[in-house]
Amino acid sequence: MFNSELTLQFLQEILNFHSPTGYTHNLIQLLQQKVHDLGYRTTINEKGNLLVHIPGESQAEKLAITAHVDTLGLMVRSIASDGTLKLTALGGPTTPTLDGEYCTIITRDKKQYRGTILSASFSSHVHRDANEKPRKIDDLIVRIDEVVKTKEDVEKLGIQNGDIVAYDPKVEISESGFIKSRFLDDKASVAVLFSILVSLTHVSSKPKYDTDFIFSTYEEVGHGSASIPQDITMM
Structure with missing residues (x-):
């Protein structure tokens, strides 16, 4: 049954x-x-x-x-000089929906770091184009939840080009039986x-x-x- x-x-x-x-x-x-x-x-x-x-x-x-x-996902394309990560897509994610999403960076040696996917123009107080800027894959970055200020800081964590970036599924199951998730x-x-x-x-x-x-x-x-x-x- x-x-x-x-x-x-x-x-x-x-x-x-x-x-x-x-x-x-x-x-x-x-x-x-x-x-x-x-x-x-x-x-x-x-x-x-x-x-x-x-x-x-x-x-x-x-x-x-x-x-x-x-599933759909992301990969580290390069590490920027300010310690943020630039991305490439795995499959065809709808990239505008990823702005603000939490994610996990998975290294070759199986370490995992948390981070946030953001528009490169992440604040309207700092970036005049924050609201109008496209959210294509080249316009998104990952800000890592570690004290990193340079590319070298990120490399010391073991993060490299080609590492997996998995964004959170956001699983919710309601009392009425609805399943909501990526x-x-x-x-x-x-x-x-x-x-x-x-x-x-x-x-x-x-x-x-x-x-x-x-x-x-x-x-x-x-x-x-x-x-x-x-x-x-x-x-």
């Missing part, structure tokens, strides 16, 4: 799990462990996609159902597929055909489909 409470709990867990496209390995490992605990066989392919194999009543066809774990695309689908896997362990029936649930990792940048197994006949 489908457990909506479990689905909601798992959705909340993964929504709060940073997984910008290109930085999904931790969430894939979490998913793999959870489905192993349920008794399923899994494969991780060359693209880092997680395939969960569900035996069916027949092998005449092989079906696949997919959901993607990767990245419901596509983590809501991930949670539903996981709950189906749980449900299948409590029933004696099987899918009609062998089926793979594919949790993909690069949907937001539009590649990786070529690594789907050739024996899958329908998606």
